Amino acid sequence: EAAINRIAAGEVVERPASAVKELVENALDAGATRIEVTIADGGKGLIRVKDDGCGIPEDALPLALSRHATSKIDGSDLLNIHTFGFRGEALPSLGAVGRLKITSRTAGGQAAEIAVSGGRSEPVRPAALSGGTVVELRDLFYATPARLKFLRTDRAEGQAVTDTIKRLAMAEPYVGFTLRDVTGGGEGRVTFRADPESGDMFDALHGRLASILGKEFAENALRIDAEREGLHMTGYAALPTYSRGAAVAQFLFVNGRPVRDKLLTGALRAAYMDVLSRDRHPAAALFIDCDPTLVDVNVHPAKSEVRFRDPGVARGLIVSGLRHALAEAGH
Numbered sequence: 001e002a003a004i005n006r007i008a009a010g011e012v013v014e015r016p017a018s019a020v021k022e023l024v025e026n027a028l029d030a031g032a033t034r035i036e037v038t039i040a041d042g043g044k045g046l047i048r049v050k051d052d053g054c055g056i057p058e059d060a061l062p063l064a065l066s067r068h069a070t071s072k073i074d075g076s077d078l079l080n081i082h083t084f085g086f087r088g089e090a091l092p093s094l095g096a097v098g099r100l101k102i103t104s105r106t107a108g109g110q111a112a113e114i115a116v117s118g119g120r121s122e123p124v125r126p127a128a129l130s131g132g133t134v135v136e137l138r139d140l141f142y143a144t145p146a147r148l149k150f151l152r153t154d155r156a157e158g159q160a161v162t163d164t165i166k167r168l169a170m171a172e173p174y175v176g177f178t179l180r181d182v183t184g185g186g187e188g189r190v191t192f193r194a195d196p197e198s199g200d201m202f203d204a205l206h207g208r209l210a211s212i213l214g215k216e217f218a219e220n221a222l223r224i225d226a227e228r229e230g231l232h233m234t235g236y237a238a239l240p241t242y243s244r245g246a247a248v249a250q251f252l253f254v255n256g257r258p259v260r261d262k263l264l265t266g267a268l269r270a271a272y273m274d275v276l277s278r279d280r281h282p283a284a285a286l287f288i289d290c291d292p293t294l295v296d297v298n299v300h301p302a303k304s305e306v307r308f309r310d311p312g313v314a315r316g317l318i319v320s321g322l323r324h325a326l327a328e329a330g331h
């Protein structure tokens, strides 16, 4: 059983950034408004995610650690998921590949904690916490040295954690995020911070993009709002006069999930073809929302891949939506 867990776990948790993604998505599912992530040694030594969400009832703590016990859906429903978690695999997997401790408290409940390492859990114990949940993962892959060796430097893994948090934060502007690095002990230092935004969806996103991509991007960004054949696109795209030098800032979200799709690069290139020289990268953060049946979600746990059933429509939407906005702005 422990061995099976470890093998399956490797599928879910490839590296510190994938553990962070799972834990932050759980916090979002729990309705958190503030999420604090702490890492040490690029996440290899420590990952801690603290949230102010609904908490886990004391008697549900052991259940949260058993494989598939919590799976929010039965599989037939994969295309209609509204929460991030739907496999009930993340926590059991993390408990199989590292030393995991979950401390939690629901409104009106008692704080309790459970620890698990190498897939073996200890009994639930009373704990001290004012509310929400703290999940702490230490010594990732300590039991599987082969996997540990496969990881990149602390610096590179830490950078991947930062990128993951920035993407998640972009899609959730009303939620506050902090990332703290405590490598070497002590208080450490805050390496990323985005306070909760307010206002309507465009205002909130605009503020969030200012804290992630910088004020200059926000001040030089065109509001995008376009629709085509059931796909609705919102977001911001930079004016051609805005330049980030060599840095690429192109972000695409489909139904709230960050996706890496080459479709975006090509579509942006086409949209800016007449207004931006070829050696510069257009910057944009675009959110496409559509009926879930219009996309295929790759259920590979470690990858958030979304494919459009009709990529041509998505491409057309991006190109025409951006060209329209650029033309309106006189470009």
Ligand code: ADP
Binding pocket: 022, 026, 027, 030, 051, 053, 054, 055, 056, 064, 065, 070, 071, 072, 084, 085, 086, 087, 088, 089, 090, 091, 092, 133
């Ligand atoms: P999934 O998210 O797919 O349900 P996980 O293994 O990620 O599976 O989490 C197991 C269960 O533990 C969740 O369904 C949820 O009920 C509970 N849980 C995990 N993290 C949190 C959290 N931060 N706040 C509240 N509940 C949580």
Ligand code: MG
Binding pocket: 022, 025, 026, 084, 085, 086, 088, 090, 091
């Ligand atoms: Mg989950």
